[in-house]
Amino acid sequence: MFKEKIVVRAVDDVNFTVMKGETFALVGESGCGKSTTGRAILRLTEPTDGEVIFNGTNLALLPYEKMRSLRKHMQMVFQDPYASLNPKKSIRQILMEPLKVHSKFDKKESLQKVISILQIVGLSEYHLDRYPHEFSGGQRQRIGIARAMILQPDFIIADEPVSALDVSVQSQVINLMLELQKEFGLTYLFISHDLSVIQHMTDRVAVMYLGKIVEIAKTEDLFNNPKHPYTQALLSAVPITHPKEKKERIILKGDVPSPANPPSGCTFHPRCPFAMEICKSELPDQARFEEGHTVNCHLYSQNKEEINYAISHS
Structure with a gap:
């Protein structure tokens, strides 16, 4: 009896462009x-x-x-x-x-x-x-x-x-x-x-999670206005540079899933504080913002009422 072959997608559907000189x-x-x-x-x-x-x-x-x-x-x-x-x-x-x-x-x-x-x-x-x-x-x-x-x-x-x-x-x-x-x-x-x-x-940053890119933005934009929940959690872990600086640390629940058995839908949903039902079954489309800032997250593809509901019940 043969075991089913396990396919690990170490990098999956990654798409980005590096400009000359950057x-x-x-x-x-x-x-x-x-x-x-x-x-x-x-x-x-x-x-x-x-x-x-x-x-x-x-x-x-x-x-x-x-x-x-x-x-x-x-x-x-x-x-x-x-x-x-x-x-x-x-x-x-x-x-x-x-x-x-x-x-x-x-x-x-x-x-x-x-x-x-x-x-x-x-x-x-x-x-x-x-x-x-x-x-x-x-x-x-x-x-x-x-x-x-x-x-x-x-x-x-x-x-x-x-x-x-x-x-x-x-x-x-x-x-x-x-x-x-x-x-x-x-x-x-x-x-x-x-x-x-x-x-x-x-000059620009792409944030990866479990083999996929979840956010791309200019470095300044990403640090000043992170949009994806995973990016927000990453940036909250950066050590403070001054004793008087105050920062709220975002602690993600659970561990990083195995790439050999990734979650369905958005792979970040088991750890996301804003996860909705759609996150469990469908991959998010790419949402575009100003100056090339892109995010792969259902929070930015659903209507505002649903977003507010998700955030208020997190």
């Missing part, structure tokens, strides 16, 4: 599909369906060789700088490798390029023949950024690039990334669960 953020709880989305865009994880359009080209349809040649235009900074660097290779070898793969420069030019990019990220030629274990966490992340930058890509996906670093080092790496963006005209997809970092360095 920093677009993906936020949400651990396990919501942020990293999978980033890896699927670069085809480090092969998507089972859908399209990924980069400069007019659908990456999902490209054969291996063409996809490989495009990788010089899109790179990734990984969450754990130690795990993403080969411990058996020196920094010279690690940074030389992308240049060899894409045959951009001869050996002398490649070395000059490696030294130049190390200086840009705050290291020096002195570090070339050291190995990853000889560096601090912040220095290793600088090397990861240097590796992503060395081919002068147009687009960088930064997957939790500062979460493994001490707070004092986080600000240095964030400021470095902002300086590089300004100098080279980079476009970032910034994946994080740290909302204070998101508020500091991004």
